[in-house]
Amino acid sequence: MTAQAAGQERVLTGTHFMLGDHACAEGALAAGLDFFGGYPITPSTEIAERLARRLPRVGGKFVQMEDELGSAVAIIGASAAGARSFTATSGPGFSLMMESIGLAAMMEIPIVIVDVQRASPSTGLPTMVGQSDALQARWGSHGDYGVAAYSPASPQECFDLTLLAFDVADRYRIPVLLMMDEVVAHMTERVVIPAADAIQRGQRPRPDHAPGATRHLPYAVGDTLVPPMAHAGEGYCVHMTGLTHDERGYPALNEATHNQLVNRLVDKVRLNAGEIERYEEYALEDAETVVVAFGCTSRSAREAVKRGRAAGRKCGLLRLVSLWPFPEARLRGLLERGRVQRFLVPEVNLGQMRREVERLTQLPVLRLNHAGGAMPTPEDILAVIP
Amino acid sequence: MSGSAPIIASTHPNDGLLRADRFPHILCPGCGIGTVIHCYVDAMAASGLALSDHACVSGIGCSGRAAGYVNVDSYHTTHGRALPFALGIAVYKPGMRVTVISGDGDLAAIGGNHLIHAARRNVDLTVICINNFNYGMTGGQAGPTSPRGSVASTAPEGVHDRPFVLPDLVRAAGASMVSRWTVLHVRQLRDAILRGMQKRGFCFIEALSPCPTNFGRANDLGDGMAEMEVYRERCELADGTPGYDALDIDLTDHTRPILVGDFLDIERTPYQPVGEHTA
């Protein structure tokens, strides 16, 4: 058996026929995953199962935690010590992790959380598809803060966007959420994994002085708005807290510090949106109907647009690869061209991302929704495209 | 001590171990938390390790502020979540000595699930649980260790619930080392913390501590000094490993001893997830 077949290579370079959940796990390994803390939940469990086997063999730590509360915090702790760390869950667990998304945002400790969405609310349809955690990803923890969230539409993207998620988390010291869905997670397709040395990794900003020489201020920022990060055990004696804090990391319980801090947490993402956001365009040049879709739904949408074009309908697809930041500038750009007459937002929820489109335009925004358990077919979408 | 007391020394030998630039601290006069912090930094100094080898993690509450006063990598996390945060550091950097300092409400109520599972796994942590029998920071509400009959702002007629007896709980869950001392027993407390730092595995030290502002006042225990007097009169050194009933505490029942001691110190394989390649 080759080393690769035994699963002892960190990066499984080559072409595979691979499950979406497994591709996500491989993306994390290729990104340099050091620590996984998680709790099994359908339909994300295959990520944990694959990492339980793979991660220890390449020198990482796999911990099955007692619940999702512990999982989300354990990965923050490991990341504070310098680990690239992540967890994978589904709606019910994602809800339990909301508190910790706020902690990671406030302490500015990079983490990646995968939410394989299933039909919700509550226990819902555990084995069936949903896309209804899209707004929770942006707004789920209390308070204002910045996150990035990506939504893969294929196993290949489960790999690619997991890699990206770690880079963005590290570069901006933010929580990054990979919003998968049950269909993509349980789909098996071709996945091409590049050579290990072809993978470029985004880095955390790090202190430019040795510990002890001068005092390290854990939250002193320059132009980038992202403070350099010192890890536990390096000698910088950092203090980090979820309380409002000054640049020493010390609690500073006053409104002025709070206002400045929270604005910076939001601005880190807002002002760097052009770098963080991702989208894909298909047949948009002269489109009068713009379908805005993400995740599994975007696959049906692409097919619908293709068939619509073949039938002479002027339609195109704006695929949201990042849900957050929402590609607002691109949408405004389309509107400025003056050709667009309407939007159509098919999604497996009752209109969550449609709100974003409606926020930006006076044009009609058509809907095609399913509460979960089934996704729209190309025929369903085509039927709504005029 | 009165505010006009003369300054007798401008520095303290432990200044380098504390974030002296954060003083004055927020703790009330007569509170026992400062004594526990002192025992912790004394143990840290005695450990002979560099400060960079230590980390301190706290949750929320008066005791949860401990991490903010010690001059090591220190993390003040969310309510109940100090243990999984500390697990992340300890598992990723097994060379570090990670200590959790937090309160009874934080560790045993909202964080109770993490407590028993960290003990079950025997995670390599030293956990100092400052037990003052109530939620001090939020004004004296009843908690999971409040003795039956004690008065709290959320139990004006007295607590009805049966409390946790924490040393018994974590011993049953699988800890390697379990002690209980009070803030009167500064040497024993320091020594227990030091042994916890030197030992691999889950080491749990309960530190009984006065909260004169809330628990003491509501239950007519007097000021912090008066509660220390109760400890001095009623604490007895336990033989072996006492169980729930023997360890149960009622500060208002003067006929019952308060058992303290080093109840358990055994060798158990510490938690460290390793891969097959390192086995």
Ligand code: SF4
């Ligand atoms: S409220 Fe109680 S526990 Fe908190 S600082 Fe005051 S005396 Fe100490």
